[in-house]
Amino acid sequence: MRKLGTTAAAVLLAGAGLVGTAGTAGATTGHMDKGASAEACSTAWGSGVKSATDTASKPLRNITTSSNTCYDRMVFDVKGVSGKIGYHVGYVPAFHQDGSGEQIPVKGGAILEIFVSAPSYDPATSKPTYSGKAAQPLPGVKITGYKTFKDTKFGASFEGQTQVGLGVRAKLPFRVLQSGDKLIVDVAHTW
Template sequence: MRQLRKVATALVLTGVVVAGTTGTAGAATGQADKASSAAVCSTAWGSGTKSDLDSFAKPLTNIRTGQHACYDRMVFDTSGATGKVGYHISYVSSFQQDGTGTQIPVAGGAILQIYVNAPSYDPETGNVIYPGRPAQTLPGVNITGYRTFKDTRFGASFEGRTQVGLGLRAKLPFRVLQSGDKLIVDVAHTW
């Protein structure tokens, strides 16, 4: 009986030691995975204002979004634009419609205000090309389940530029890229 207790105690102790070792190895692996993941998703983008207004663009034809491993993405299409698509992007404490100053509520912990130098209408005919309506969510954009994006609002298309409010989970780093006739805004999931 005494021998059985010794074996049982040894097994229990071994189990505790093994579990402890496994837990430690698992924690170390988890930390390594996080470090590895953090290295892959490392961003030096910052959260300061980004602007490049020296440009010419055709009218805005579409706005779409996508999810990536490290960031959420918003793409502004200006089909047929030549040269760079101008922009001015910054965090704001409240989103106010360009031209009127009317405050538009935007859900989330932070608001990124995006101006794109591309009107939502044809400047020659006045015909609407991108059907955004003030204070409404962006047409055709569904951000349900996104990690960083929480809300989208159309502000205005005024004096040759279109204004969008992007509600985010928190104030996070972002970058701006150009690809042909597209302006791309990526907002990181973490710092």
């Protein structure tokens, strides 16, 4: 969580233009949205760091992906959270495991590093709630047929947050949204 605290302060000083907005996602997860036209595809999200502090934390339960006419989507399911889910999302030149610092290879033209304020285990029992393994692809997530997503790697669950590396085609605009107990990262197909 130390990264979220310092990053949140830096983002507040830098201005609201870098902060992702929380709210209801415009498209549903799990299927292709055929209703959006090419003209409606926003590229105004920018590619700068987006960050928010959490107000309530629960364990991560699942990570899924889907595609839309304008973007590819990754969804972090944090069942039972009743407030804002904290996050820090930004492009990095190389993906290093939180805690150990070991480099984890991620395929694609750019790497989006995602920290979610949700451990992959139950803090009370230390039992896993999400079965990600360091340096391995995300369980149950197949990255085939996507325009933007090229690879996924689990980084770590360290100090109350989960780290994921998302390989994308290029350094493209992205946004971060919250819909109920789900944190959503959308990466645009184009600029």
